[in-house]
Amino acid sequence: MTHHLNLLPGGFLKRSLIQTRLKQWGAVFIALWGAILFYYGAHNAGIQREVKQTELLKYQVKPLLVMQAETTEANTETTNLRKRQQLGVGLEHKNIPLQAIGKVSEAASTQDGDLYLTSFILSSERQHRQHQLNPAGATKVADELVEIQTELKLVLDGMALDDLIITAFIDDMNETGFFRTVELISIKEQQVDDRQVRIFNIECKL
Amino acid sequence: MILNTSILAPLQSRHLAPLKTWLGVDIGRSALKLVEVEQDEDRWKICQMQYSSICDLSLWQNKSLSTSELTRELSQLMELSSGWKHRKAAALLSMSAADLRIMSLPKTARDEFEEVIYDELVKDFQEDVIFDYWETEAELSDSSNDLSSLIVYSHTFNNSSAVGNSLSRVGLNCRILDGLPFALARAVAMAEPHTRHQTMVAFDWGYSTASITFLKSHTPFYTRILRGCQFQRFLEMLSRELDLPEQHCWNLLRTSFSRENRSVDFQSALSKRLQPVIQDYLDLVQKELVRTLQYVEQNSRLPRWEKITVLGGGALFPQVYEPLEKRIELTLKPWSLPLAEELDSSMHRELVPLFGPAAALAALSFRRWR
Numbered sequence: 011m012t013h014h015l016n017l018l019p020g021g022f023l024k025r026s027l028i029q030t031r032l033k034q035w036g037a038v039f040i041a042l043w044g045a046i047l048f049y050y051g052a053h054n055a056g057i058q059r060e061v062k063q064t065e066l067l068k069y070q071v072k073p074l075l076v077m078q079a080e081t082t083e084a085n086t087e088t089t090n091l092r093k094r095q096q097l098g099v100g101l102e103h104k105n106i107p108l109q110a111i112g113k114v115s116e117a118a119s120t121q122d123g124d125l126y127l128t129s130f131i132l133s134s135e136r137q138h139r140q141h142q143l144n145p146a147g148a149t150k151v152a153d154e155l156v157e158i159q160t161e162l163k164l165v166l167d168g169m170a171l172d173d174l175i176i177t178a179f180i181d182d183m184n185e186t187g188f189f190r191t192v193e194l195i196s197i198k199e200q201q202v203d204d205r206q207v208r209i210f211n212i213e214c215k216l
Numbered sequence: 217m218i219l220n221t222s223i224l225a226p227l228q229s230r231h232l233a234p235l236k237t238w239l240g241v242d243i244g245r246s247a248l249k250l251v252e253v254e255q256d257e258d259r260w261k262i263c264q265m266q267y268s269s270i271c272d273l274s275l276w277q278n279k280s281l282s283t284s285e286l287t288r289e290l291s292q293l294m295e296l297s298s299g300w301k302h303r304k305a306a307a308l309l310s311m312s313a314a315d316l317r318i319m320s321l322p323k324t325a326r327d328e329f330e331e332v333i334y335d336e337l338v339k340d341f342q343e344d345v346i347f348d349y350w351e352t353e354a355e356l357s358d359s360s361n362d363l364s365s366l367i368v369y370s371h372t373f374n375n376s377s378a379v380g381n382s383l384s385r386v387g388l389n390c391r392i393l394d395g396l397p398f399a400l401a402r403a404v405a406m407a408e409p410h411t412r413h414q415t416m417v418a419f420d421w422g423y424s425t426a427s428i429t430f431l432k433s434h435t436p437f438y439t440r441i442l443r444g445c446q447f448q449r450f451l452e453m454l455s456r457e458l459d460l461p462e463q464h465c466w467n468l469l470r471t472s473f474s475r476e477n478r479s480v481d482f483q484s485a486l487s488k489r490l491q492p493v494i495q496d497y498l499d500l501v502q503k504e505l506v507r508t509l510q511y512v513e514q515n516s517r518l519p520r521w522e523k524i525t526v527l528g529g530g531a532l533f534p535q536v537y538e539p540l541e542k543r544i545e546l547t548l549k550p551w552s553l554p555l556a557e558e559l560d561s562s563m564h565r566e567l568v569p570l571f572g573p574a575a576a577l578a579a580l581s582f583r584r585w586r
Contacts, residue, residue: 012435013402013585014306015348015395017371022380026391 090187094216097188114166117182124175127168134162162216164189169207173197176210189214239300239388240577241307243286243379245276245424246448246529250293250300251574253406253553255582260406263556264300265564265571266293269463279313281375286382294386306392306577307379308399312424312446315341315370316397316439318352320363329366337370344373348395353437355516367439369395392580396420397429397436402576402585404525405434407553415521419505419548420573421530421537423447426501428508430518438512442504447529450497450536457493469533487535494536502543509544523547531569
C-alpha cells in the first residue's frame with residue numbers, strides 16, 4: 011500500500027542513494043581498517059613477545075650448546091686417543107693389532123687397485139720433552155721437568171698411479187682416527203714396465 | 217537482539233534518535249513550516265517546530281518557486297533550532313503549485329501509461345514535469361474493463377528541483393517530495409491512530425488552496441480542491457472591508473480572535489463588523505463542501521463520516537469554522553498532536569493545526585510509512 015508520493019527528480023534520489031551507499035561503505039571501510047589495526051596491534055605485541063622469549067632462550071641455551079660441542083669434540087678425541095693407545099700398546103709388544111692393519115689395508119683398497127703398499131715398517135724413537143711449570147715467574151728460576159717419551163710411527167712405502175690417489179689415501183688414513191699425524195714424506199716418479207708411477211713414502215705418527 | 221534491546225538501547229533512544237528522524241518541510245504559499253516528530257509508544261509528539269511567514273517575499277513568482285529565496289528562508293529557519301543540519305528530510309509543496317487530475321487510460325503496461333501521462337502533462341504545462349499517480353477506488357472511477365482510472369499528482373520539474381536544491385544547500389538531504397493527499401492521510405492517522413476502520417475526512421483549509429480528502433483505511437480515497445474557498449479569499453474580503461493589507465488582516469485575526477484577548481465590548485464590535493464578511497465567505501465554503509460531501513456520499517459505499525479534521529489557517533479561528541459546523545451539521549475538529557514538554561505553550565498549541573502536513577512528512581522516517 012502506498013503511503014506517500016515522490017515527486018523529487020531522479021537525480022536527487024540517485025545522489026541521495028549514492029550518499030547513503032558511500033556512508034555505508036565508508037563505515038564498513040573504517041571498521042575494516044579498525045579491525046586490521048587492532049589485529050595488527052594485538053598480533054604484533056604477541057610476535058614481539060615471542061621474539062624476546064626466543065632471544066632469551068637462545069642466550070640461556072648458548073652455553074649449553076658450546077658445552078655440547080666441546081663434549082662431542084672431547085669424546086671424539088678421546089676415542090681417537092684410545093684407538094691410538096691400543097695401537098701403540100700393540101706396537102710396543104711387536105704385536106700390531108689387526109684392527110690397524112685392517113684400517114690401513116681398507117684405506118688402500120678404496121683406491122680401486124691404483125695404489126699398492128710395498129712396505130709397512132714400524133719404528134720407535136725416544137724424545138725428551140720439557141714442561142715449564144711457572145711461565146710467569148720472572149724473578150724465580152722456573153722449575154723444569156724433563157719427561158722422556160717414546161714416539162711410535164708407522165712408515166708406509168708404496169706406489170700409486172697419480173698424486174690425487176695418494177692424497178685420497180692420506181685423507182682416508184686420517185679418518186681412521188688411529189694416527190696423530192699422517193704425512194707424506196717423499197714422492198717421486200718412476201718408470202715401472204711401460205708405466206709412469208708415483209713412488210711414495212708416508213709417515214704416520216701414533 | 218540483545219545488542220538492540222539492551223546494550224545499544226540508551227544510544228538508540230537518546231543519541232541516535234535525532235540522527236534517524238527526518239525533518240518535515242512544508243513549503244506553503246504563505247508560510248514555511250519545519251517540524252520534527254517523535255513516537256513514544258504509538259503516540260506521536262511534535263518535538264520541534266518552526267514557522268516563517270513568507271507572504272511578503274518573492275519566494276513564489278506566480279507558480280514558480282525561487283531556489284535562492286527558499287534557500288535563504290530555510291537557512292534562517294534552520295538556525296532557530298539546533299541539530300537540524302545534515303539530516304534527512306521530506307518536503308511538500310503548496311497544492312496551488314501542484315496539479316491534481318483524474319485520467320482514464322487504456323489498460324496497458326506501466327511504461328506506456330507513464331508516457332501518455334507525461335505527454336499530456338507537458339502539453340498542458342508547456343514545460344517539463346514530474347508526476348506520480350495512484351489508482352482510484354473502483355466505485356468512484358468511470359473506468360470500464362478496458363480503462364484504468366488514475367489520480368495523477370504533478371509538479372513542474374523546476375519546482376521539484378528548486379525544493380531539492382534548496383534543501384541540499386541548507387544541509388538537508390531531501391529524500392521525498394510528497395503529495396498533499398498522502399500527507400493529510402498520514403497526519404490524520406498520526407492524530408487519531410485508532411480510526412483506521414472509519415471513514416475520515418481531512419479538510420486542508422490552506423492559504424492558497426482549500427482541499428478535502430476522504431480517507432479509507434487511512435489512505436486517500438478521494439481528493440477535491442474546493443474552488444474559491446482558500447483562506448486567502450477570506451483575507452481578501454476582509455482586506456476590502458477593513459481597507460487593510462492582507463498581512464494586517466491576518467495579524468488582526470490572530471490577535472483579535474484569540475479567545476482570551478480583548479474585552480467583551482471590543483469582541484462584539486469587531487464581530488459585528490466582520491460577521492457579514494464571514495457569512496459571505498462561509499456561504500462559498502459551505503456550498504463547495506456540501507457539494508463534495510454529497511457527491512462522495514452518493515457515489516461510494518463509504519461508511520458515513522462523523523467529523524471532519526481541519527488543518528491549515530482556517531483551523532486556527534473558531535469564529536470561522538464553528539459557524540460552518542452548524543451549517544453543515546458536522547463536527548469540524550482542528551488537527552492536533554501533543555507537543556513536547558519544552559514546546560508546550562499556548563502560543564505553540566494554537567499553531568499546531570498548521571503543522572499537520574509537515575508532521576506527516578517528518579513521520580516518513582518511520583519505516584511503517586515507507
